Amino acid sequence: MVFQGSSTALSHTGKVRSNNQDSGYAGSNLFVVADGMGGHAGGDVASSIAVDRLEELDRPFGSSLDAERALQETIHETATDLIDTVATRPELAGMGTTVSAIVMVDDYAVIAHIGDSRIYLFRDGALTQITTDHTFVQRLVDSGRITPEEARYHPRRSVLMRVLGDMDPDPEVDSFIMPTRPGDRWLLCSDGLSGVVDDTHTAKALAAGHAPARTADMLLKQALDAGAPDNVTIVIVDVGGQHPVFSGTPTIVGSASNPTGVVVTAARPGRSSWLHPVRQAANEPTHFEPQPQFLEELIEEDRRRARRRRISWIVGLVIVIALIAAALAGAYAWTQTRYYVGADNDTVVIYRGIQANIGPIHLSELYQDTGITLDSLAPFDRATVTATISAGSLAEAQSIVERITPQKGSGG
Structure with missing residues (x-):
């Protein structure tokens, strides 16, 4: 059954980046956000390849289990595509992308996720983050070493523990099935939105009840007002609701929508692959996947930082106590002159x-x-x-x- 509802997709370069490495897709049954990454490599190429591959899943499925299996298989095939692409164009080595995708099947949302883009569900006035970030700081939050608020400003918040890239042919992808119902609003976004607009303001925009396109514009404005240091990609999906039923014409935004300067080659039979001519990306990487030994260094660095914070806090407390004691001693000494x-x-x-x-x-x-x-x-x-x-x-x-x-x- 074709999904009944309305949706929109929007992507913006932001205020700091000089090119957009995100891609977004809103179709009849499929909805995707892919946040490309890769410094001198092509994050825009990686996210375009992911959307190009996943687009074949924009069709009705016989069951939610069939859709989940297809999502898993297609994302793994995308990893192979990235590896094959780098073998052909080694200057793209190191590219990768997050993928957060939903396939709507009857009354279910079939979800697949890897990286730090996010999927939220707004239902009955409450906003819930459905996916879990595959980041270094999320591990620190899960282990109780830092709070979610501290994670928002942690210097390593962009370090990914899992990503769809050119190094791992068998990536670990989260996938699950959730029931959905009329009135639900699903939000898929890159960290260009979630990293600068908090859940309270996001929920307020979703609760306003505007059509998906206007709601996405409101969220984008909030990201831009907050500085938008990264690309911002937003996909909103309304299940049923008061707005017109989605027409079924796919909306593709970001890198996947603009193959200008990209060479299309037959990397595999029957499909196209996105390859840049020799060039270097204009931006430094915002994400990278650490090797195990580097991860240990990051963990040890974080321990040192935590120790320094504790020592600084203790020293500061001692100084404050000493100042208070000195003030009290001085005041007492003055009283003894009277x-x-x-x-x-x-x-x-x-x-x-x-x-x-x-x-x-x-x-x-x-x-x-x-x-x-x-x-x-x-x-x-x-x-x-x-x-x-x-x-x-x-x-x-x-x-x-x-x-x-x-x-x-x-x-x-």
């Missing part, structure tokens, strides 16, 4: 410090008992001393005591 005159039981005494307490800590202490009884003071002086009299120094406190001391032979 005095006041008061009463202790029935005599006049001089206290050192100020009339305040911090919890159990008293900021004053008895300095001198003058021996002058309160009963010997004039009523006004007695009341004043009982209420305490502040003094800026010991000499001032002693002067206050002399002033209130009854003169011998006076009144009586």
Whole structure:
């Protein structure tokens, strides 16, 4: 059965890259995002080859299991295509691509995924990431060593652990089948979107209820407003819904839509392959798949970085505590330069410090008992001393005591 719904595909170079290495496809039953990579190699070639190969799956399938098997087989055949392409054109060595694809079969979404492009499902107002990134930092998140928020800004966030490339003829591809229902919105995107637009803003755009094309434009604008340092590719698929049923004419965007400057050769019977003439890509690589020994170096580097963060945090905490302690010590030292005159039981005494307490800590202490009884003071002086009299120094406190001391032979 032909998929009933509406869809769109959109791809943009972004604000930093000088060429678009992404490819996207929205057909009758098939929907794909491929994010090419490869520095001096041709990421645009790799993503174009992937879409070109997968396009043959844009047809009805007898069952979801048949579609899943076809997706797996076709992606593995694409890996062979990439290897054969590099054998013919060695200057393309190192190219690769992510692949995130959905084949709609009846009421099911058949999904295949490798790399760090993503598939989301927006259902009942909630956005859920369906695929798992095959990245170094995702392993750190899975192991609890960093949080998802830390992963967004990790310096190794673009290091791929799995990718469709020219080195592995048998790549490990995630595939699974999910039930879908009218009203579902599926989003396939390259990390040019998910890397700069968070899930909250993505969900808000999908929840607005606009047609897929307008929704994709809204998401692209958010990516561009955030700087769009990488190519941005978006495919949106609505299941059923209020918008017109998709016409069935495929929409191909990005590298796969523009073979200008690309030589088409018969790399295998009955199919075409995309090969650049000798040239170097304008951009440095944004992704690469590490060798096992390099992965160990990355893990050790991350451990060192974590240790440095802990040490920096501890040192910073110690410095803050030391500053607070120094400030408290200085404040306490100042209080000990102050005095006041008061009463202790029935005599006049001089206290050192100020009339305040911090919890159990008293900021004053008895300095001198003058021996002058309160009963010997004039009523006004007695009341004043009982209420305490502040003094800026010991000499001032002693002067206050002399002033209130009854003169011998006076009144009586």
